[in-house]
Amino acid sequence: MFFESHASLQAFNTFGIAARAVALLRVADVVGLQAALRHPLVSGFTPLLLGGGSNIVLTGDVKVPVIRIEIKGMQLVEETAKAWIVEMGAGESWHDCVRWTLDQGIPGLENLALIPGTVGAAPVQNIGAYGVELQDRFESLTAMDLHTGRSFELDAAQCAFGYRDSIFKHVATAPGDFGLAGRAVITHVRLRLPKPWKPVLGYLDLERKCQESGVVRPDARQIFEWVCDIRRAKLPDPRQIGNAGSFFKNPTVSADQCADIIAREPNIVHYQLADGRIKLAAGWLIDACGWKGKTIGRAGVYEKQALVLVNRGGVEDPVTGGEVMTLARAIQTSVYERFGIRLEPEPVVI
Ligand code: EPU
DSSP states (O other): OOEEEEEEGGGGGGOOOOOOEEEEEESSSSHHHHHHHHSOOOOOSOOEESOOOOEEEEEOOOOOHHHHEEEOOOEEEEEEEEEEEEEEESSSSSHHHHHHHHHTTSSSGGGGTTTOOOTTHHTTTEEEEEEEEGGGGEEEEEETTHHHHHHHHEEHHHHHHHHBBBBGGOOOSSSSSOOTTEEEEEEEEEEEESSSSOOOOOOOHHHHHHHHHHHHSSHHHHHHHHHHHHHHHHHTTTTTEEEEEEEEEOEEEOOOHHHHHHHHHHTOOEEEETTTTEOHHHHHHHHHHHHHHHTTTTTOOSSTTTEEEEEEETTTOOOOOHHHHHHHHHHHHHHHHHHHHOOOOOEEEE
């Protein structure tokens, strides 16, 4: 375990916000994590758990101890006639794992290429892209109780996955309540990659790639390359421009509400959901309000994708979490005034 007091978190959040932590503990294995939880500066507090820092906005210095999970390891733990089961340490980079599985000849994660962040963060917000969500490839995970230091396993049903949601995002306020936020930390994740492999190509951007290239039956490696190309073309690389991916969730509305909006805005991008409700593209709503490319202070709206807020100050003069939230609130207000829809931020605001 590595310990530092009054530590800079700038390199540990993809926005590049220059907040500090009263104490930073970096753990590389389960024993180190147990030791960190017993550390005098940690016990008695609910620590802030950090993976790749790709889904947080730090609005000030962090007064509680920060534990950064750096548990590594990737292995094939089981292969049956129906699936490969792989296990990853929570501190592995998600994208490295996607690439590693393909290098082992194991397809199934290709649509989830280039998503920033770590393996441990993937189930927390049930990451998803191009027609696949983590829950579609999930087997189980191991987590550690932050109070007792004991490990336990959860299957998919116990994780209560939803759209960018899981049990790890909910706080239990009374005994027996649903919610593991602040109570547990993920240490290992197991994924089930089904046989035979079936490509997922229903997403518009991927259909377009098939048509443009003339490749009718792409293999997993080809889809991986396409997803990387698509993402690179419209999402900023956090190593070059600080950001936290999509800043707002795509809102869902009732069919009635949507009919009303479509009558006023015939071009609105919307998708029919299985339950009859309708999902709207938050990026389109923000774009329609004229926000693309706009800047407030050092916080900006990315030129190529209005759903992504970026750090325009770089490393030298970085954006503050306050500036990011001021911009986010201004966007929420204008989308609400024009469409009557409340946008909900996707990252965790600390
Ligand atoms: N659009 C605009 N203007 C914009 C941005 C988008 O008109 O500035 C329109 C697009 O033309 C498109 C629609 O909005 O018709 C949706 O945009 P896109 O296909 O880029 O996907 P998204 O809804 O913005 C979601 C996920 C992404 C994921 C992609 C691909 C959420 C909040 N975001 O984005 O996930 O990569 O689909 O599956 O669900 C993330 O969660 O951080 C993330 C990047």
